[in-house]
Amino acid sequence: MNLDDFIITCFCVIDEMMPMIVKEQRLRTRGPAPKLSDSEVITMEIIGSYLGLSQDTTLFAYFRRHYPHFFPGLLDLHRTSFVRQAANLWAIKERLWCALRDTRITYDECLSIVDSVPIPVCRFARAPWCVRFRGEASYGKDHADRQTFYGFRLHAQLSWPGLLTHVFLAPANEADGEIVPILLKGTTGVVLGDRNYWLPDVQAFLRTKGIVLQAPFRLAHSPKAAAYQSPVLGRVRYLIDTVFGQLTDRCQMKRVWARDLWHLRNRLLRCILMRTICFFLNQQEAAPYLQFDRLIA
Template identity: 30%
Template sequence: MLPSDKLAIIDSFPLPLCQPVRNHRVTIFKGLADVGYNASKHLWFYGFKVHMLVTLSGYILNYVVTPASVHDIKVVYKLLEGCKQSVILGNLGYLSSELKKDLEQEGYHLWTPFRKNMTGANWKVMVMRRTIETRFSELCRLFDIEHTLARGLAGLQLRIEQIILAHNLRYFEMN
């Protein structure tokens, strides 16, 4: 196994701005937010997606906010800017041989889980991936990040950065 300082985990979570019934008539953040699909909840939502890079111990290294319809692969390079960890764990949203080759040329090794029809799954690495899911759960449970109530771009950015700062301060307090 790799030491935790060489490993980072990448993933995204939805940031809905309204209830699904209002997806096509909402006017807030018009032109910035859009409709995306939350596969884990089997739900369409209007809003943004927050992409995060987290260490194995749970410290949030970087984040990017995109419209909800932006695919996870399109944000990887921006998210990895300045990342010192060489091994990146991602979910099936990052499964791309082209992305993997490009990142290897930049000195990163991207590991994504195998699909059900692929052989060679490593359950130990899958257990490590749970770290980011736990962080997302904490951001929702402790800081209610899914309900920002922001009505402007500056307010949204401020709210997200306050939550990340509070989480990272809490991280140092616990470690």
């Protein structure tokens, strides 16, 4: 399909599910009706995330310039009103994501992968003077870049064959082992993690909940490491790195333009919803689930 068809398809999926999400309840109890419908705003956010338009200013300008015939209300709408309406719909995006996950998409609930990705909110040198997320963000270690950063960590559960099913945003100083029982609440089956999840006490606790958390030995060069290392499980576990790469490269998830948790939460949810819809469309067409570039010819 071309980009026009992709926009129409996304709008139809969202608009069809909106009555089920709101359950015939009014989202606004007072005030005039918005010039853009909620389905139109969410569609624009999803398409913008797919195209890599991470800033709200850029996203609004792109659709106002190229697609006023699809969204005629944009011509009479100010950018700040659009941004405010989009941010207020964060809970609707979360419900859409959960509804797609639970009712429209087929995945293996008994095999999942857990990991976390750092989300810095500013440069490390500016962190002592940064007023954004004061009291909410914290310092943590980015093991991939081998440096300390200031911000958050996004903890995620990826169910096979590559669907994000649960996420949890925590300060950067919260360890993976402290968040994983919260992240896996309601989950059963086998869960794969990296060396940060080699925590015998946590693994024993999760086993009582029906969860088998498999992780390689914490010390890679220890004589005990070979007994817990599996090349097959390692290749499966690396799938979550591909997903984090998509969120980082396509959606620029590590570039935090938001100044508060309200807007940051909305930005993360629209990225996750975009990825879930793309996964759903690929599954409908029996195409490779994680090849999102093929959706637009």
